[in-house]
Amino acid sequence: MPSNSNPDAITPEPVALRAAATVVLLRDAPDGLQVFLMKRHSRSDVLGGVYVFPGGKVDAADTALDMGLHLDQPLPALHAGLNEADISEHTAGGLYVAALRELFEEAGVLLAQGDGGAPDAIACAQAAALLREGQGFNAVLARLALRLQTRSVVPWTRWVTPTSPFMMNKRFDTRFFIAAVPAGQRACHDHHETTASVWLAPHEALRQYWEGKMEMAPPQIMSLAHLARFSRVDAVLAAARSCPPPLILPESFEVQGDGGGRCVCYPGDSRHPVRQPAIPGPSRLYYRSGRFEPEGGFEALFG
Numbered sequence: 001m002p003s004n005s006n007p008d009a010i011t012p013e014p015v016a017l018r019a020a021a022t023v024v025l026l027r028d029a030p031d032g033l034q035v036f037l038m039k040r041h042s043r044s045d046v047l048g049g050v051y052v053f054p055g056g057k058v059d060a061a062d063t064a065l066d067m068g069l070h071l072d073q074p075l076p077a078l079h080a081g082l083n084e085a086d087i088s089e090h091t092a093g094g095l096y097v098a099a100l101r102e103l104f105e106e107a108g109v110l111l112a113q114g115d116g117g118a119p120d121a122i123a124c125a126q127a128a129a130l131l132r133e134g135q136g137f138n139a140v141l142a143r144l145a146l147r148l149q150t151r152s153v154v155p156w157t158r159w160v161t162p163t164s165p166f167m168m169n170k171r172f173d174t175r176f177f178i179a180a181v182p183a184g185q186r187a188c189h190d191h192h193e194t195t196a197s198v199w200l201a202p203h204e205a206l207r208q209y210w211e212g213k214m215e216m217a218p219p220q221i222m223s224l225a226h227l228a229r230f231s232r233v234d235a236v237l238a239a240a241r242s243c244p245p246p247l248i249l250p251e252s253f254e255v256q257g258d259g260g261g262r263c264v265c266y267p268g269d270s271r272h273p274v275r276q277p278a279i280p281g282p283s284r285l286y287y288r289s290g291r292f293e294p295e296g297g298f299e300a301l302f303g
Contacts, residue, residue, distance in 0.1 A: 020174040021099035022055030026233045027181045036187045038194040051214045054107040063094035065138045073150045083244035096150045101137045107187045112146040153177035154240040159219045162252045178240045180233045202227040225281040225301040246278035262287045
């Protein structure tokens with residue numbers, strides 16, 4: 001039977017997945033829940049100029065940490081919290097370390113305990129100074145005798161970049177954690193990888209995105225739409241603790257008719273192989289006029 005394929009065509013190599021971790025940092029404000037967002041440097045090769053949550057890829061040093069000495073929970077507990085049977089307990093520990101390291105390196109928030117309790121502003125400044133001097137994160141923990149507070153971050157969702165990414169040529173398998181900013185610490189961008197930062201209510205952050213004042217990627221858009229359903233930090237933490245973090249595998253496809261373009265759909269959508277919704281919010285986002293948007297417009301993000 002004749003084939004329609006081109007025998008000389010080159011099939012592109014699949015883009016390898018990189019393990020990553022992100023912390024969605026929250027606080028209670030007088031008028032409701034707020035989330036911390038940072039603008040990535042415009043020259044970054046990953047989501048340059050886009051507002052994101054603190055986070056990044058897992059480094060080899062994250063799994064090299066003496067976890068028995070520098071983590072507040074045993075590895076089996078961390079592994080159980082992620083609910084990923086196909087990874088080792090040590091790998092699970094490395095994901096938590098990466099999340100807490102990135103939160104400190106990018107946002108200056110150190111979720112740790114020493115002999116004197118949680119680090120104050122002076123101790124955080126000392127740790128930051130050691131990093132600037134070239135000390136690695138593991139070395140800083142050892143020098144200051146700190147134990148990372150993994151209990152302060154709760155696994156929330158797991159996002160895997162589509163095989164055909166929209167906004168970058170890299171793919172990540174990212175675990176999203178929820179955390180409350182601790183009293184006495186101030187979150188701020190690092191003036192290096194990130195150039196601006198802001199605390200906003202989730203609804204207001206999406207409003208600014210919709211009006212073209214902030215650029216975002218679909219995981220942030222969908223996560224903010226999810227958070228907009230809560231009024232307090234403790235409610236988000238309770239919801240995250242109540243069930244295993246869902247795996248979200250977006251599927252992208254070309255739109256036929258109606259001006260064309262591309263679309264990304266999520267579990268629960270008629271085009272997605274998983275028919276059970278993983279998170280609340282729209283089941284698909286269309287990329288139109290330089291913006292990701294659901295059918296039905298802005299309010300459809302919250303329906």
